Amino acid sequence: MLEVSGITQIFGGVTALKDVSFVVRKGDITGVIGPNGAGKTTLFNIIAGIYTQTSGRVILNSNDVSGFPPERLAYLGMVRTFQNIELFGQMTVLENVMVGLHTKSRCGMISSALKMPWARSEEKKIRNEAMKWLDFAGIIDLADTVSANLPFGKGRLLETARALASEPSIILMDEPAAGLNSQETWQLSQLIKRIRDLGVTVVLVEHDMELVMDICDRIIVLNLGEKLAEGTPREIQENPYVIAAYLGG
Amino acid sequence: MNREIFKYLFFALVVLITPVFFQGNYLMNVLVFMGINTMLAIALNLLLGYAGQISLGHAGFFGLGAYISGVLTATYSWNPWFAMSFAAALVGISAFLVGFPVLKLKGHYLAMGTLGLGIIIYIMFNETVELTGGPSGFSGIANLSIGTLIFDSDFKNYYLIWTFVLVTVLLSLNLANSRVGRALRALHDSEVAARVMGVNARLLKVQIFALSAVICSVAGSLYAHTMTFIAPPSFGFNFSVELLTMVVIGGLGSIYGSFLGAALLTLLPEILREAKDYDIVIYGLILMLMVMFMPGGLVRGVPELFRKITGKGGGNA
Numbered sequence: 001m002l003e004v005s006g007i008t009q010i011f012g013g014v015t016a017l018k019d020v021s022f023v024v025r026k027g028d029i030t031g032v033i034g035p036n037g038a039g040k041t042t043l044f045n046i047i048a049g050i051y052t053q054t055s056g057r058v059i060l061n062s063n064d065v066s067g068f069p070p071e072r073l074a075y076l077g078m079v080r081t082f083q084n085i086e087l088f089g090q091m092t093v094l095e096n097v098m099v100g101l102h103t104k105s106r107c108g109m110i111s112s113a114l115k116m117p118w119a120r121s122e123e124k125k126i127r128n129e130a131m132k133w134l135d136f137a138g139i140i141d142l143a144d145t146v147s148a149n150l151p152f153g154k155g156r157l158l159e160t161a162r163a164l165a166s167e168p169s170i171i172l173m174d175e176p177a178a179g180l181n182s183q184e185t186w187q188l189s190q191l192i193k194r195i196r197d198l199g200v201t202v203v204l205v206e207h208d209m210e211l212v213m214d215i216c217d218r219i220i221v222l223n224l225g226e227k228l229a230e231g232t233p234r235e236i237q238e239n240p241y242v243i244a245a246y247l248g249g
Numbered sequence: 250m251n252r253e254i255f256k257y258l259f260f261a262l263v264v265l266i267t268p269v270f271f272q273g274n275y276l277m278n279v280l281v282f283m284g285i286n287t288m289l290a291i292a293l294n295l296l297l298g299y300a301g302q303i304s305l306g307h308a309g310f311f312g313l314g315a316y317i318s319g320v321l322t323a324t325y326s327w328n329p330w331f332a333m334s335f336a337a338a339l340v341g342i343s344a345f346l347v348g349f350p351v352l353k354l355k356g357h358y359l360a361m362g363t364l365g366l367g368i369i370i371y372i373m374f375n376e377t378v379e380l381t382g383g384p385s386g387f388s389g390i391a392n393l394s395i396g397t398l399i400f401d402s403d404f405k406n407y408y409l410i411w412t413f414v415l416v417t418v419l420l421s422l423n424l425a426n427s428r429v430g431r432a433l434r435a436l437h438d439s440e441v442a443a444r445v446m447g448v449n450a451r452l453l454k455v456q457i458f459a460l461s462a463v464i465c466s467v468a469g470s471l472y473a474h475t476m477t478f479i480a481p482p483s484f485g486f487n488f489s490v491e492l493l494t495m496v497v498i499g500g501l502g503s504i505y506g507s508f509l510g511a512a513l514l515t516l517l518p519e520i521l522r523e524a525k526d527y528d529i530v531i532y533g534l535i536l537m538l539m540v541m542f543m544p545g546g547l548v549r550g551v552p553e554l555f556r557k558i559t560g561k562g563g564g565n566a
Contacts, residue, residue: 082441102432109430122428126428
């Protein structure tokens, strides 16, 4: 599914990541955890095409996608969400998700301006699909709300719905529980499990240990830019290196 | 949906019957200018209000359309319609090519970049004297015509130009409410998220820049063929700023707003003529107050004002 191989990232003189490799299996929820400054977000930005790594490769469905920009990755079935949620604030909730269907539609400037019959029918399809994903995320009642007015928790659900609308094969979630209260976190964990049930592979970077241990099938632990451990939640909880890193050795 | 169609038909109706009240009046000439300004404001609004990319060089594209049309018809005796189409294509392709490096810039730097572009074009009009007549202007441009109908009076030109305006408004509305329009607005709000959703930000910005330039070029050609005389000052930096003012005063991201902005800024100087020497002061004051009290532009500010005056007890949110 997704393979990260020998990723090294050097910023100026600082090595943020050093030879990190792992494989994400299809259909799993994989968690990437680690203390602050471990390099989680850097790794995430490299996989998502925001940064270009100093060396190493990212392989998606056996294609080398190293250095691909995010818009190309979207067409290859990989999308991400953001820690501080990046919504299209002036657009409605429904319109946000409709943008999520960008890769699933193709009308260009000319056929849109002339409102050709196929543009019309495509538009209808986009709208219906988008409503379906709003329903999936449980926010269909907010469809006409301007997204800047949403509470943070709902914004998180919207961002997830928007990402799902592109029907990705893999979704990367950057600290999805950040800023959520415990009830919202629980809702989110249910949503993530339902995403997996759709057959979508999930990779998440997260601080909330309870959430990670509850929903992840596999966990990768980073510390000081290197991979410290990898395994099931139980294995990770019992790993002495991980315990030492977290409690400060 | 039906409300949108109704709004458009109402707008078209107003446009069609307005000349009845002004026939033979010098205001017809002002209304012709208003049409050209509306097209230009819409063009800039597509770029600024929707995609969030500023341009201080749009008067340049307007001028290119005017000069290409003018020179091809007057010096090389082209058919005006051909000249106009050729100008639009040439300006579109040029804007597309120039757009790639220029639109890499963001914010203030983009403003500077496009400012430079506009100034270069302006200097070109002034310096290529043997081609454009330079600072003393260029005259003898042919009127547009269809068969035996020659557009040589304000009345005829009004209908010619406002037909183009109605088409521009319709196509722009369609575009704004489409997949492409959404991608543009998405780009405006969060470029990185738009890219993650598969929007090719770089290409889309360049495309809308080129489309915007094409509309300006067509407006420029229409201007040249109706005025039959053009000179560089009409296409300078001041006019780029005036266009920007129309878009902001009218309402960013609203097609009808651009019309309102263009209408106000075209009519205001005519109305203020009564005020003699104080006109520029009052003009500035009005613009200042509008920006302060109607930050969303006329298109959002006026209905709100209306609600405040009439429906205090109505209690709407």
